[in-house]
Amino acid sequence: MRSLPVVALGRPELDLENRKGIDKLIASIAPSAIINAAAYTAVDQAESETAKAFSVNRDGAAVLADVAWQMNIPLIHHSTDYVFDGSKPDAYDESDIPAPLNAYGASKLAGEAAVLAAHPLATVIRCSWLYSPYGSNFVRTMLRLCETQQIVRVVRDQHGNPTCAFDLAEAVLRIVERSAMDDRRATAGIFHLAGQGETNWHDFAQAIFCERSRRGARIPALEAITTEEFPTPARRPRNSRLDSSKAERVFGIRLAPWRHALRACLEQLGETDAEGNCVGRRQRNSPLSDHARGQQAVAPDL
Ligand SMILES: NC(=O)C1=CN([C@@H]2O[C@H](COP(=O)(O)OP(=O)(O)OC[C@H]3O[C@@H](n4cnc5c(N)ncnc54)[C@H](OP(=O)(O)O)[C@@H]3O)[C@@H](O)[C@H]2O)C=CC1
Numbered sequence: 001m002r003s004l005p006v007v008a009l010g011r012p013e014l015d016l017e018n019r020k021g022i023d024k025l026i027a028s029i030a031p032s033a034i035i036n037a038a039a040y041t042a043v044d045q046a047e048s049e050t051a052k053a054f055s056v057n058r059d060g061a062a063v064l065a066d067v068a069w070q071m072n073i074p075l076i077h078h079s080t081d082y083v084f085d086g087s088k089p090d091a092y093d094e095s096d097i098p099a100p101l102n103a104y105g106a107s108k109l110a111g112e113a114a115v116l117a118a119h120p121l122a123t124v125i126r127c128s129w130l131y132s133p134y135g136s137n138f139v140r141t142m143l144r145l146c147e148t149q150q151i152v153r154v155v156r157d158q159h160g161n162p163t164c165a166f167d168l169a170e171a172v173l174r175i176v177e178r179s180a181m182d183d184r185r186a187t188a189g190i191f192h193l194a195g196q197g198e199t200n201w202h203d204f205a206q207a208i209f210c211e212r213s214r215r216g217a218r219i220p221a222l223e224a225i226t227t228e229e230f231p232t233p234a235r236r237p238r239n240s241r242l243d244s245s246k247a248e249r250v251f252g253i254r255l256a257p258w259r260h261a262l263r264a265c266l267e268q269l270g271e272t273d274a275e276g277n278c279v280g281r282r283q284r285n286s287p288l289s290d291h292a293r294g295q296q297a298v299a300p301d302l
């Protein structure tokens, strides 16, 4: 893939809750495409900060979509597997009816609708169980618990597809290229895109621990528990597996099997400093450095 110049915007210069001036900021950059990876993602906290979750995930996303539409800029918007209630026995495809169990999922679902209403040619990517060497995510939580706990208890009755943020970022840049070249109606709408293969949170934790132990580091005991044994403010779907075959059909994109991606991520993590800043080779050469930090990335020159 060729390298794309990326402008990463985030707070305070672009605040999805302080929406005045977003149009001028985007106009000053004049990007060829906008990727909105900004969101309120604190799943449990969203139960008590629901208005804020909707303000960022629905209203802020809609304003960005409106600006992009007014300026005729392709938009890739990120959404989540948590729009589903988990009652389907199989993987969810794009024709399945969402029914979120929690406020975060509801705010993201409302965001999808608001984005597509404001920008009918937007591409909405529903992903799941994202992790990377950065920020707050399940992989980093498990590695932190390895340092401090003798025993870690993790739910085994919630199923999904772990997705490495690097893989997703590369796929999104391919989609950006396609939406700049193709009939944009073909790339508009909702697409599921997640790591290949399925697991549950317990087995995901086990795989993380195995990778750590392979490197000779200490690991705690791991206990499988039920959702009821790990009460949280937000309900989570028992099944949020995503069927990514539409993205494969339309874009020719298939993400790596989740175990392979996890190993690559943990190798990368070994190359980060104490603050989680990446000093590894892949990151230094990557065109995705700012995007991978989870901010809105704007690619000005396709
Ligand atoms: N994490 C996951 O497992 C999954 C995430 N997704 C979706 O993928 C996208 C990226 O998620 P992820 O990288 O995990 O999220 P993070 O929470 O790691 O990052 C979200 C980013 O959004 C920024 N942000 C939050 N509020 C605002 C605001 N008001 N204005 C501007 N920027 C803001 C944050 O900025 P700051 O650093 O200033 O707080 C942060 O940089 C989101 O749309 C999320 O819903 C989908 C499926 C799974």
Ligand SMILES: Cc1cn([C@H]2C[C@H](O)[C@@H](COP(=O)(O)OP(=O)(O)O[C@H]3O[C@@H](C)C(=O)[C@@H](O)[C@H]3O)O2)c(=O)[nH]c1=O
Residues within 6 Å of the ligand: 041, 042, 043, 044, 080, 081, 082, 127, 128, 129, 130, 137, 138, 141, 152, 153, 154, 155, 158, 201, 230, 232, 236
């Ligand atoms: C830390 C921990 C979590 N769990 C459970 C709680 C929960 O059911 C599951 C995952 O916990 P987390 O809070 O890390 O993950 P969670 O915030 O639910 O992750 C979600 O984030 C949002 C943004 C998404 O869009 C989703 O795709 C999904 O990745 O693991 C344990 O059983 N034991 C533990 O020690």
